[in-house]
Amino acid sequence: MNQSPLISLNGITKSFSNGTVALRDMAMDVQQGEFVSLLGPSGCGKSTALRIIAGLAPATTGTVSWGDTSDSSVADSSHDVSFVFQEPTLMPWATVFGNVFLPLKLKGQSKAAAREAVMEALALVGLEQFENSYPRELSGGMKMRVSIARALVTRPRLLLMDEPFAALDEITRFKLNNDLLELWQRFNWTVIFVTHSVFESVYLSNRIVVMAARPGRVVDDMAVDAPYPRDESFRTSDIYSQHCREVSAALHKAMDSYQPGTAA
Amino acid sequence: MSQINTQSGAAIANDAVLIDPVEVARARAKRRDRVLQWLLPLIIFAIAIFLWDQLCVWNEIPSYILPRPGLVWNTLVTDWGLLSFSLLNTLKITFLSLALAIGGGVGLAVLFTVSRRVEMSLFPFAIILQVTPIVAVFPLINIYVDDQTAKLLLCAWIVAFFPILSNTTLGLNSVDHNLRDLYRLYGASRWQTLWHLQLPAAMPFFLGGLKIAGGLALIGAVVAEFVAGAAGQSSGLASRIIEAGYRLNAPRLFAALLLISVTGILIFFATSLISHLILRKWHESALKREI
Numbered sequence: 013m014n015q016s017p018l019i020s021l022n023g024i025t026k027s028f029s030n031g032t033v034a035l036r037d038m039a040m041d042v043q044q045g046e047f048v049s050l051l052g053p054s055g056c057g058k059s060t061a062l063r064i065i066a067g068l069a070p071a072t073t074g075t076v077s078w079g080d081t082s083d084s085s086v087a088d089s090s091h092d093v094s095f096v097f098q099e100p101t102l103m104p105w106a107t108v109f110g111n112v113f114l115p116l117k118l119k120g121q122s123k124a125a126a127r128e129a130v131m132e133a134l135a136l137v138g139l140e141q142f143e144n145s146y147p148r149e150l151s152g153g154m155k156m157r158v159s160i161a162r163a164l165v166t167r168p169r170l171l172l173m174d175e176p177f178a179a180l181d182e183i184t185r186f187k188l189n190n191d192l193l194e195l196w197q198r199f200n201w202t203v204i205f206v207t208h209s210v211f212e213s214v215y216l217s218n219r220i221v222v223m224a225a226r227p228g229r230v231v232d233d234m235a236v237d238a239p240y241p242r243d244e245s246f247r248t249s250d251i252y253s254q255h256c257r258e259v260s261a262a263l264h265k266a267m268d269s270y271q272p273g274t275a276a
Numbered sequence: 277m278s279q280i281n282t283q284s285g286a287a288i289a290n291d292a293v294l295i296d297p298v299e300v301a302r303a304r305a306k307r308r309d310r311v312l313q314w315l316l317p318l319i320i321f322a323i324a325i326f327l328w329d330q331l332c333v334w335n336e337i338p339s340y341i342l343p344r345p346g347l348v349w350n351t352l353v354t355d356w357g358l359l360s361f362s363l364l365n366t367l368k369i370t371f372l373s374l375a376l377a378i379g380g381g382v383g384l385a386v387l388f389t390v391s392r393r394v395e396m397s398l399f400p401f402a403i404i405l406q407v408t409p410i411v412a413v414f415p416l417i418n419i420y421v422d423d424q425t426a427k428l429l430l431c432a433w434i435v436a437f438f439p440i441l442s443n444t445t446l447g448l449n450s451v452d453h454n455l456r457d458l459y460r461l462y463g464a465s466r467w468q469t470l471w472h473l474q475l476p477a478a479m480p481f482f483l484g485g486l487k488i489a490g491g492l493a494l495i496g497a498v499v500a501e502f503v504a505g506a507a508g509q510s511s512g513l514a515s516r517i518i519e520a521g522y523r524l525n526a527p528r529l530f531a532a533l534l535l536i537s538v539t540g541i542l543i544f545f546a547t548s549l550i551s552h553l554i555l556r557k558w559h560e561s562a563l564k565r566e567i
């Protein structure tokens with residue numbers, strides 16, 4: 013992978029008006045097709061970083077640049093970014109179909125024209141029979157699947173996921189992890205996945221970017237060189253537990269190194 | 277094969293026996309409650325009417341002080357021509373002012389979300405309009421507005437529009453932040469965000485306001501006519517009540533009162549039904565819980 017990265021963050025700093033420095037001098041390249049996890053304790057600026065990448069919030073200093081030169085000046089929707097939040101974030105008044113249709117509707121497509129794409133996205137997450145259900149009729153895991161289908165329907169070049177499975181029970185989370193990996197491999201997406209779970213980050217990613225808080229910063233960048241496809245047997249393998257130990261150690265080192273009052 | 281069948285049959289039979297008696301009792305209590313919910317008020321109502329009737333008989337109260345229920349009913353039937361004409365007038369003012377309150381309240385609320393500055397400038401005046409008792413303001417309206425219908429409409433509108441305005445404004449601003457971000461991410465225009473996100477999100481709030489405004493529009497229409505009726509000619513139910521009061525025609529007074537009250541009840545049921553029909557598919561308030 014020595015072509016130019018899909019996106020690069022260069023010296024991103026974000027401070028809020030109340031003086032919180034959510035991110036300091038963050039630099040990171042993400043290659044086309046990578047599955048990168050941002051791992052860190054809560055408050056270390058993971059969500060802030062995703063919002064800046066998505067163009068939902070401006071950086072105080074620094075730039076986000078996109079690999080292709082055509083539209084590198086614009087930092088928003090033109091980059092085909094999709095976002096999956098921790099909560100399913102569905103519109104309760106719309107059916108499953110309506111929710112997945114939303115991104116295409118906002119881009120001006122008619123329902124008839126979008127139908128095929130919406131049903132395909134629903135099929136990818138295994139919910140095609142539920143197109144007419146309302147969100148409140150679905151379980152937490154199913155709502156999250158709808159949310160993922162909505163993110164997929166635009167065929168984004170970059171999928172940003174902010175602790176998408178954190179609120180789910182473990183069994184559902186494992187299932188969705190596997191489904192996500194399968195889709196990722198099939199479509200060669202680029203994913204930036206925020207999590208505070210060491211295990212989840214090791215299971216899913218090519219690469220783990222470890223972050224620390226106060227101020228939010230990148231402290232380590234580790235490759236997970238285990239082959240895909242990964243399945244449940246990977247969770248019990250030696251290489252998996254070895255990576256978990258390493259990542260845990262890096263995370264703890266970063267947290268221990270923090271001294272109150274010293275500017276890092 | 278047959279063995280498996282009998283086994284599963286036995287299992288089903290077992291399940292049938294294993295019905296939780298507490299759950300059965302609970303289900304029965306729920307069915308009973310549903311009936312009682314209607315039956316109890318009806319019984320109390322019937323007793324009250326009976327006592328009212330007997331009170332008149334026992335104490336030999338003359339009908340110009342307290343008419344017997346039967347007499348009120350007969351008056352309602354014999355005076356129906358006059359009363360129904362008045363009822364229509366009151367209904368006209370009520371529904372027109374409610375429609376204007378919906379248009380004005382929702383329109384203004386949308387304007388407020390489009391521009392914070394407009395909200396800052398105008399919202400205080402909406403509050404002033406709301407907190408000043410309409411009865412105190414009405415004599416002024418009476419002087420400045422000539423047309424009788426316009427007068428009453430204005431008065432009823434002032435009373436009814438505030439709950440719609442304040443509820444809808446609150447609703448338009450209570451959109452989930454992540455959903456708002458999602459709309460931004462996909463490049464939604466302000467119009468798309470308003471139409472597809474904010475207005476649906478505001479719907480439960482608006483409908484809550486509508487339920488209050490429906491009752492208030494009727495109150496506004498009746499109060500306005502009371503104040504106006506004292507001053508001049510007027511044709512709604514309130515003026516029938518005033519007129520009947522002057523003439524000591526208590527049966528007609530009661531009949532008119534009955535009509536106003538029934539109108540209020542019907543408006544309440546109608547707005548509740550509209551609210552239920554719109555929200556039943558998706559909103560928590562319309563959700564029936566099993567346990």
Ligand SMILES: Nc1ncnc2c1ncn2[C@@H]1O[C@H](COP(=O)(O)OP(=O)(O)O)[C@@H](O)[C@H]1O
Nearest residue numbers: 028030032034053054055056057058059060061
């Ligand atoms: N809008 C905001 N205003 C002020 N501080 C904020 C805002 N958003 C986030 N922060 C602060 O920035 C830091 C990083 O937040 P966030 O990116 O949400 O962390 P994470 O997602 O890693 O838990 C936190 O200390 C948080 O309190």
Ligand SMILES: [Mg+2]
Nearest residue numbers: 058059060174
């Ligand atoms: Mg976060």
